[in-house]
Amino acid sequence: MTRIAVLTEGSVSHEAVNYLLGDQPSELVHYQQITEVFRSTDSGNTDYSVIPIENTIDGSVSLHMDWLIHEVDIAMQAEWIYPSVQNLIGHRNEFLNKAGDLDLSKVTKVMSHPVALPQCQQFISEHMPHADLESTGSTAEAVKIVKRNPGKGWTAIGTRLGAATHELDILADRITDHHNNFTRFVLIGHHPLELQRKPKGNRTSVLITLPEDFPGALHQVLSAFAWRRLNLSRIESRPTKKQLGNYYFYIEVMESLESVLLTAAFAEIEALKCQVRILGSYPSYAYDDALNSYRKIGKSGGILNG
Numbered sequence: 575m576t577r578i579a580v581l582t583e584g585s586v587s588h589e590a591v592n593y594l595l596g597d598q599p600s601e602l603v604h605y606q607q608i609t610e611v612f613r614s615t616d617s618g619n620t621d622y623s624v625i626p627i628e629n630t631i632d633g634s635v636s637l638h639m640d641w642l643i644h645e646v647d648i649a650m651q652a653e654w655i656y657p658s659v660q661n662l663i664g665h666r667n668e669f670l671n672k673a674g675d676l677d678l679s680k681v682t683k684v685m686s687h688p689v690a691l692p693q694c695q696q697f698i699s700e701h702m703p704h705a706d707l708e709s710t711g712s713t714a715e716a717v718k719i720v721k722r723n724p725g726k727g728w729t730a731i732g733t734r735l736g737a738a739t740h741e742l743d744i745l746a747d748r749i750t751d752h753h754n755n756f757t758r759f760v761l762i763g764h765h766p767l768e769l770q771r772k773p774k775g776n777r778t779s780v781l782i783t784l785p786e787d788f789p790g791a792l793h794q795v796l797s798a799f800a801w802r803r804l805n806l807s808r809i810e811s812r813p814t815k816k817q818l819g820n821y822y823f824y825i826e827v828m829e830s831l832e833s834v835l836l837t838a839a840f841a842e843i844e845a846l847k848c849q850v851r852i853l854g855s856y857p858s859y860a861y862d863d864a865l866n867s868y869r870k871i872g873k874s875g876g877i878l879n880g
């Protein structure tokens with residue numbers, strides 16, 4: 575059976591891969607840290623790894639992009655978007671006042687993934703301004719830690735699946751400051767994955783290094799795509815880590831590598847003495863479904879009393 579590495583049970587990544595796979599059978603192998611998720615497929619222990627790479631609120635997840643570029647050489651095989659709906663999770667009985675209502679001023683610590691904490695900044699400063707904040711390997715790791723440490727006033731920010739899996743209470747639901755909070759995930763692996771669901775389109779991701787002392791090189795690179803009417807869905811500069819001020823351009827094109835237009839664009843860019851490293855050419859799934867689920871989730875949320 576296909577083995578897929580993913581963050582801890584009940585993480586956003588876990589919800590997201592369940593959504594991508596639907597009923598398709600596969601074995602999920604869970605890890606505490608994203609670096610272990612990367613290494614697992616790199617070492618051949620799993621066939622694929624699930625990596626969150628971009629968030630509507632924070633933008634690129636830098637650590638994950640860096641691992642994709644510098645630490646492993648595993649192709650991107652699919653991308654999809656999934657909403658991250660965050661909740662405040664803890665042992666409910668620790669936060670009740672005499673009237674039996676929740677009193678979040680009793681919270682001493684809020685733990686979560688470093689991408690999830692800033693997403694809930696307004697909620698935290700309004701309801702728990704004095705709580706310590708602590709980062710964990712995933713939202714679900716935070717839930718597990720809180721579960722193992724009752725009586726300390728600790729809480730976690732995480733998913734409904736995380737609260738259910740680790741048997742903790744949801745103290746407040748949908749607490750992200752912006753409700754259009756989506757994360758883009760990629761599935762990386764050495765072979766394409768056949769999925770039952772139909773893709774919405776194709777993407778090709780590429781790293782382009784510009785030659786030194788070539789004024790206007792980026793303009794020429796972009797022109798190679800533009801005059802062929804190849805749409806770009808993302809462009810971002812990333813440090814090469816070799817020298818201060820040296821950058822790659824990470825570019826995503828809304829086209830498959832099977833397109834002769836795209837291969838011709840890459841050949842033209844290489845002729846300009848740029849280096850082209852293809853990170854993957856893969857199907858893109860279900861953006862509309864993600865939007866529909868956002869509509870279903872609705873906008874309001876907050877502290878759950880009673």
Ligand SMILES: O=C(O)C(=O)Cc1ccccc1
Nearest residue numbers: 585586587626687712713757
């Ligand atoms: O920590 C998790 O649950 C993850 O899967 C990483 C993450 C965190 C916040 C938004 C999207 C993904």
